[in-house]
Amino acid sequence: MNRKALNNFWDKLFKLLGITSISFGLLVLLALIIDVIIDGYPRITLNFFKSFPSRKPEMAGILSAWVGTIWIMVITALISIPIGIGAGIYLEEYAPKNKFTNFIEINIANLAGVPSVIYGLLGLGFFVRYMNLDRSVLAGGLTLALLVLPVIILSTREALRAIPSSIREASYALGATKWQTIRNQLLPAAIGNILTGIILAMSRAMGETAPLITVGALTYIAFLPQNPVIIKDSFPFMGISFQGLFDPFTVLPIQIYNWVSRPQKGFITDAAAGIMVLLILTLIMNSIAIFLRYQNQKRVRW
Amino acid sequence: MLGRKKFILGLKEKLIEKLLFLCSFLSVLTTFGIIFILSAESIEFFKEVPVLSFLTDTQWTPLFVNKHFGILPLLCGTILTTFIAISVALPIGLISAVYLSEYASDKTRNIIKPLMEILAAVPTVVYGYFALLFITPLLKKIIPSISGFNALSSGLVMGIMIIPLVASLSEDALRSVPNGLREGAYALGSTRLQLSFKVIFPAALSGIIAALILAISRAIGETMIVAIAAGQQPRLTLNPLVPIETITAYIVQVSLGDTPHGTLEYRTIFACGMTLFLLTLCLNIISFKLKKKFQEIYE
Numbered sequence: 001m002n003r004k005a006l007n008n009f010w011d012k013l014f015k016l017l018g019i020t021s022i023s024f025g026l027l028v029l030l031a032l033i034i035d036v037i038i039d040g041y042p043r044i045t046l047n048f049f050k051s052f053p054s055r056k057p058e059m060a061g062i063l064s065a066w067v068g069t070i071w072i073m074v075i076t077a078l079i080s081i082p083i084g085i086g087a088g089i090y091l092e093e094y095a096p097k098n099k100f101t102n103f104i105e106i107n108i109a110n111l112a113g114v115p116s117v118i119y120g121l122l123g124l125g126f127f128v129r130y131m132n133l134d135r136s137v138l139a140g141g142l143t144l145a146l147l148v149l150p151v152i153i154l155s156t157r158e159a160l161r162a163i164p165s166s167i168r169e170a171s172y173a174l175g176a177t178k179w180q181t182i183r184n185q186l187l188p189a190a191i192g193n194i195l196t197g198i199i200l201a202m203s204r205a206m207g208e209t210a211p212l213i214t215v216g217a218l219t220y221i222a223f224l225p226q227n228p229v230i231i232k233d234s235f236p237f238m239g240i241s242f243q244g245l246f247d248p249f250t251v252l253p254i255q256i257y258n259w260v261s262r263p264q265k266g267f268i269t270d271a272a273a274g275i276m277v278l279l280i281l282t283l284i285m286n287s288i289a290i291f292l293r294y295q296n297q298k299r300v301r302w
Numbered sequence: 303m304l305g306r307k308k309f310i311l312g313l314k315e316k317l318i319e320k321l322l323f324l325c326s327f328l329s330v331l332t333t334f335g336i337i338f339i340l341s342a343e344s345i346e347f348f349k350e351v352p353v354l355s356f357l358t359d360t361q362w363t364p365l366f367v368n369k370h371f372g373i374l375p376l377l378c379g380t381i382l383t384t385f386i387a388i389s390v391a392l393p394i395g396l397i398s399a400v401y402l403s404e405y406a407s408d409k410t411r412n413i414i415k416p417l418m419e420i421l422a423a424v425p426t427v428v429y430g431y432f433a434l435l436f437i438t439p440l441l442k443k444i445i446p447s448i449s450g451f452n453a454l455s456s457g458l459v460m461g462i463m464i465i466p467l468v469a470s471l472s473e474d475a476l477r478s479v480p481n482g483l484r485e486g487a488y489a490l491g492s493t494r495l496q497l498s499f500k501v502i503f504p505a506a507l508s509g510i511i512a513a514l515i516l517a518i519s520r521a522i523g524e525t526m527i528v529a530i531a532a533g534q535q536p537r538l539t540l541n542p543l544v545p546i547e548t549i550t551a552y553i554v555q556v557s558l559g560d561t562p563h564g565t566l567e568y569r570t571i572f573a574c575g576m577t578l579f580l581l582t583l584c585l586n587i588i589s590f591k592l593k594k595k596f597q598e599i600y601e
Contacts, residue, residue, distance in 0.1 A: 007493045007496065010493070010495050011493040011494055011495040011496075014397075014400075014401075014405075014494075014495045014498075015405050015494075017397055017401075018397055018398065018400065018401025018402075018406075019401065021393075021394045021397040021398045021401065022398045022401060022402070022414055022418075024394055024465075025398075025418065025465045025466065026417055026418075028421075029417075029420070029421050029424070032424070032428070032429075032436070035432065035435075036428075036431075036432075082325075083328060084325075086321065086325030086326070087322070087325040087326035087329065088326075089322050090319075090322035090323050090325060090326045091326050094319055094322060094323070095326070103330075104326055104327070104329060104330060106587070107329055107330055107333050108326075108329050109586070109590050110583065110586045110587065110590065111329055111332060111333060113516065113520070113589075114336065114579065114582060114583075114586075115522070115523025115524070115525065115550065115579075115582055116525065117523065117525045117550050117553050117554070117575070117578070118336060118575055118578060118579050118582075119336075120553075120557070121336075121339065121340065121553070121572060121575040122332070122335055122336045122339055124557075125339030125340075125343065125572070126335055129563065146332050149329065149332070150329070153326070153329070177311060177315050178315060178319075179315050179318050179319075200423075206425070207423075207424075207425025207426070207427070207428075208425075209425070209426065209427045209525075209526045210426075210525035210529070210550065210554055213554050213557050213558060214554070214557045216557070219558065253526075256428075256431070257427050257430070257526065257529075257530065260427075260430065260431050260434065260435075260530055261530065271431060272431070275427075275428050275431055278425055278427075278428065279424065279425075279428060282423055282424065282425060283420065286419060286420050290416045290419065
């Protein structure tokens with residue numbers, strides 16, 4: 001072979017290696033999904049969603065787990081979304097270029113890299129002990145809100161940065177104030193990309209296990225946090241109660257962890273079934289996020 | 303009238319700015335909160351356990367009658383699983399990144415990148431299940447002497463989990479190398495392979511190292527995979543076939559038990575957390591600085 005052919009040969013070989021490398025991770029993902037379906041499919045029945053955990057594997061279900069997951073995600077979303085977007089807007093539109101802003105930026109980049117279990121320790125020390133929230137669903141939600149905040153801040157900033165400055169200048173030229181510009185021009189334009197970030201953040205919150213274990217979520221729980229909507233006999237027939245915020249809780253990933261760590265074979269089936277539910281929810285949320293981003297990229301606006 | 307309206311409008315603007323500032327300031331408070339909580343409990347811990355024995359004792363048995371508080375076995379477990387994970391994620395992630403950046407067409411890239419994202423989005427507890435109940439039995443067929451809980455399977459799965467991180471961050475670094483360099487190399491007759499490894503790769507090196515360091519930090523902090531599949535036996539060994547325990551797995555182990563608040567056992571998790579936080583903080587800052595420097599060169 002001459003030199004050129006040899007070079008081309010190596011080039012082709014590397015291309016093959018590249019395709020193999022990329023397929024490797026994806027094949028593992030496929031193996032994982034198939035493995036979980038084989039193990040868990042028989043347990044996916046309506047009863048599995050309607051039952052509390054039990055000592056008997058074939059009776060056990062994920063009722064308290066999925067209700068807990070919804071509680072946690074709603075609390076996390078309510079706190080992290082407004083604060084995250086607000087912080088993103090400040091850093092991108094208001095913050096002066098100085099040492100302090102730089103410090104905040106390094107700080108957020110670093111927070112995004114802090115291991116999640118450390119947030120759990122923060123939650124345990126601050127929310128559970130110092131604020132006396134005990135091992136409640138509120139303490140868990142607050143902890144996860146801090147955890148996903150950097151994700152939302154970063155995606156808000158990126159979304160705002162993508163808007164050309166001509167939009168801002170045009171708005172100012174028409175006499176709009178800074179906030180009017182942000183509210184009426186920038187946010188509507190950026191909302192698609194911000195939403196993508198929010199969905200990814202919520203998907204992350206749904207799968208987090210370690211920080212909630214540290215905060216003190218229970219692994220065996222046979223009741224639900226008190227329903228926020230109370231049906232009454234007399235007018236106005238409905239009431240809202242926040243008592244549930246202070247109840248103990250578990251979430252889907254923790255229930256799965258609990259089942260995985262038990263020796264009986266039956267619980268492995270329960271774990272696999274729980275994973276199927278968790279994986280399907282994760283896949284749906286991520287697909288929506290990816291689709292949204294794709295749509296936003298397609299829309300040529302400027 | 304107009305003046306008054308303008309005044310109120312100005313006031314509102316100022317108020318909103320302050321409010322938004324507070325939102326971003328919360329991130330600073332979070333960092334201070336972490337540092338404060340960790341140090342407050344750690345200081346109490348180090349009043350009873352000398353720092354020197356924490357750093358040099360070779361046994362970690364805080365839950366036994368004969369108590370030893372040496373972080374080394376936990377640190378050793380953490381380093382072992384991290385090393386295995388990086389040995390998997392670095393080559394595969396880098397080759398994938400080079401392929402995506404220099405070889406793949408836009409269309410291929412648009413299909414592969416979202417799939418990679420999904421690989422990264424799988425909850426870690428799922429990976430833990432996979433390590434314990436799929437990879438370990440598989441490894442047992444190859445290495446019959448391997449224990450049911452071991453560092454190898456959790457390290458391997460952790461590696462797979464961080465492939466997307468390494469791949470996407472390195473790809474960003476590779477792609478931000480200016481096109482002029484590519485065109486120059488092609489004009490001199492180089493193949494894509496020569497271009498990738500002789501021109502683009504060296505040019506993007508600091509960005510790639512930033513990605514690698516971030517991946518190491520991520521592996522050190524990973525919790526659920528090791529808590530499920532690596533065992534709960536702190537052990538000063540580099541043998542990947544026996545049960546070990548990492549810093550993170552220990553924190554989970556103690557959190558699951560009902561360790562009363564204020565005891566020495568309770569404080570051990572904060573001392574462990576402090577160690578973990580300092581380790582990852584250093585790595586994150588180095589990575590951030592490298593990335594900043596890299597961006598300054600090309601942007």
